Amino acid sequence: MSPASLALGPGPVRMKYQVIARKFRPQAFQEVVGQDPIVQTLQNAIRMDRIGHAYLFSGPRGVGKTTTARLLAKALNCESGPTPEPCNGCPSCTEIAGGGSIDVLEIDAASNTGVDSIRELRESARYAPSRDRFKIFIIDEVHMLSTSAFNALLKTLEEPPPHIAFIMATTERHKLPATILSRCQQFAFRTIPPAEIRDHLRSVAGREGVTIGDGALSYVVRAAEGSMRDAQSLLDQVIAFGGQEIEDRDVREVLGFVPAEFLDRAVDALIQRDSRTLVELVGDVVEQGLHLQQFVRELLARVRDLLLARVGIGDAILGSAGERDAIARQSEAFSEQDLVRFFDVLLKLENDLRWTAEPRFHLEVGCVKLAKVAQLRDIEDLIREMKGGSASRPQLEERPGRPAAPALRAPGAGPDPVAVAAEPEATPPARSEPPETGPDGPPDPTRDSVAAQPLVQGFLDVFRGEIIRVESADADVESADARVESADGSSDAAEASGGSDESSSQGASR
Numbered sequence: 001m002s003p004a005s006l007a008l009g010p011g012p013v014r015m016k017y018q019v020i021a022r023k024f025r026p027q028a029f030q031e032v033v034g035q036d037p038i039v040q041t042l043q044n045a046i047r048m049d050r051i052g053h054a055y056l057f058s059g060p061r062g063v064g065k066t067t068t069a070r071l072l073a074k075a076l077n078c079e080s081g082p083t084p085e086p087c088n089g090c091p092s093c094t095e096i097a098g099g100g101s102i103d104v105l106e107i108d109a110a111s112n113t114g115v116d117s118i119r120e121l122r123e124s125a126r127y128a129p130s131r132d133r134f135k136i137f138i139i140d141e142v143h144m145l146s147t148s149a150f151n152a153l154l155k156t157l158e159e160p161p162p163h164i165a166f167i168m169a170t171t172e173r174h175k176l177p178a179t180i181l182s183r184c185q186q187f188a189f190r191t192i193p194p195a196e197i198r199d200h201l202r203s204v205a206g207r208e209g210v211t212i213g214d215g216a217l218s219y220v221v222r223a224a225e226g227s228m229r230d231a232q233s234l235l236d237q238v239i240a241f242g243g244q245e246i247e248d249r250d251v252r253e254v255l256g257f258v259p260a261e262f263l264d265r266a267v268d269a270l271i272q273r274d275s276r277t278l279v280e281l282v283g284d285v286v287e288q289g290l291h292l293q294q295f296v297r298e299l300l301a302r303v304r305d306l307l308l309a310r311v312g313i314g315d316a317i318l319g320s321a322g323e324r325d326a327i328a329r330q331s332e333a334f335s336e337q338d339l340v341r342f343f344d345v346l347l348k349l350e351n352d353l354r355w356t357a358e359p360r361f362h363l364e365v366g367c368v369k370l371a372k373v374a375q376l377r378d379i380e381d382l383i384r385e386m387k388g389g390s391a392s393r394p395q396l397e398e399r400p401g402r403p404a405a406p407a408l409r410a411p412g413a414g415p416d417p418v419a420v421a422a423e424p425e426a427t428p429p430a431r432s433e434p435p436e437t438g439p440d441g442p443p444d445p446t447r448d449s450v451a452a453q454p455l456v457q458g459f460l461d462v463f464r465g466e467i468i469r470v471e472s473a474d475a476d477v478e479s480a481d482a483r484v485e486s487a488d489g490s491s492d493a494a495e496a497s498g499g500s501d502e503s504s505s506q507g508a509s510r
Contacts, residue, residue, distance in 0.1 A: 019232075019236055020235060021236070024207075025067055026067055027071075027097060028071070029085070033196050033197070033200050034064070034191075034192030034228070035189055042072055046082050052184075054183055055187065056142075056173070057169045057170075058171070058172075058173035059171070060191055060226065060227060062224075064228065065169040069167040070096055070104075071086070073101075073136045074092070074093045076134050076136065077092045077132035078090060079092060092131070102130050103129040103131060104136045105136070105138070106140065107137060109139050110144040114148075114149060115148040117149065118152040119152060121153075134163055138167045139168045141171070142180075143173070150179070154183070194221045194226075197221050197224060198218070200228065201221070201235055209244060210244050210246060212238075215251075215320055215323065216246050216248045216251040218319045219248070219255060220251060223257075241253075242254075258290055258295050262281060262284065263298060263299060265281055270342065273371050275371035275372065279368065282364050293350060293359070296363070300350065302327075305317045305327050306327060307340070309330075310334065310335075342373065345366065349362070
């Protein structure tokens with residue numbers, strides 16, 4: 001065995017694989033995705049030599065807070081800087097990118113929460129940087145510091161030495177004391193728009209030599225929920241499963257998404273008001289081992305897409321052009337009111353599934369309700385019809401033996417004397433009878449549109465009868481009160497006259 005092989009060991013040393021999120025971390029401000037206002041502000045501050053001593057980056061996970069902090073550190077300590085475009089070639093830039101710079105200290109506040117760690121930081125801030133222009137402290141998850149640690153940091157944060165810069169990052173800005181917030185320039189990072197995440201992932205997949213379709217990318221973007229780091233990690237996982245050729249089915253299996261065919265069946269069943277198909281679909285979801293809550297969430301997303309297509313903003317729907325066209329065709333079968341009702345029912349159902357002991361049974365009953373919810377009428381429409389009375393609806397045809405429906409009086413008005421005299425004790429009218437067939441065939445159904453809705457008309461008639469009954473009862477009570485008052489007045493007068501007669505008789509006896 002040769003000395004060279006002994007020195008190298010049993011085999012050649014292989015480079016450790018680097019995940020996509022680290023491999024494609026932005027190394028320049030231009031590469032930061034979805035945070036253009038923040039990038040422009042920082043670059044202009046460097047150009048105008050208006051560099052602050054304390055910055056606070058807040059926002060959701062995986063949107064570029066720590067990456068932007070490192071880019072700012074490179075821009076400040078670059079050999080050609082301060083510059084808005086660091087060279088990425090000098091020792092300072094390469095060390096900061098690799099996390100090995102002695103003048104840029106990254107501190108995890110989650111593991112250094114006490115006041116002793118802040119005391120060490122203050123002691124270190126007293127000394128000048130070893131080589132670079134600034135000594136920069138990047139404090140990640142700064143909201144994890146204790147109250148005493150924040151208090152110990154106040155003085156240094158307000159008046160630091162001229163060679164010190166603080167860059168703090170947090171996902172929970174509301175936990176920071178107001179005294180800390182007032183001493184920092186604050187930058188709120190936003191979630192990254194889905195279109196920008198999709199374009200960036202397509203670029204990364206191309207650089208990795210991976211072929212992936214728009215549908216598969218849409219699944220990854222939807223699962224990322226606005227986080228670029230989550231999207232890159234999911235893409236890494238999908239590539240490990242599907243190889244260089246990734247299909248939609250691969251992404252659904254890895255991420256646990258419900259097949260699109262199931263959602264299409266659910267929408268078609270809602271169009272047909274077919275509760276049986278919806279219940280059978282729940283059984284198919286259970287048989288394939290899919291999560292019931294995930295099914296409800298994706299059905300919620302589909303209803304949301306239908307609503308977007310219905311109101312005319314289908315371009316905001318994630319997916320390919322063919323999928324958007326299919327959703328637009330399905331949306332024509334619903335009204336906006338139907339889709340809002342579907343969304344409300346599904347939202348409540350998704351919340352109820354978290355606590356029920358039998359989620360399948362609960363979902364089956366909810367699907368039956370979902371199929372019937374479009375047949376309901378708004379109570380506002382019914383009240384509007386009743387308030388309109390006979391002037392706002394077609395008149396019922398007068399038939400022998402059927403009394404005319406009383407008109408609804410305005411709220412607060414007194415009793416109708418004609419109606420009260422005609423009906424002292426109102427009773428609910430008989431149910432609407434089907435139209436009789438004459439010798440010339442059945443009558444034209446368009447002649448009486450209200451009669452085509454017997455249940456609604458019966459409800460209106462009963463409601464009017466109840467109102468008249470209440471008004472009659474109020475009139476009876478008022479007349480009874482009047483009689484009582486009259487009787488009380490008569491008794492008082494009788495007592496007064498009796499007293500005067502008694503006094504007259506007493507005077508005569510004297």
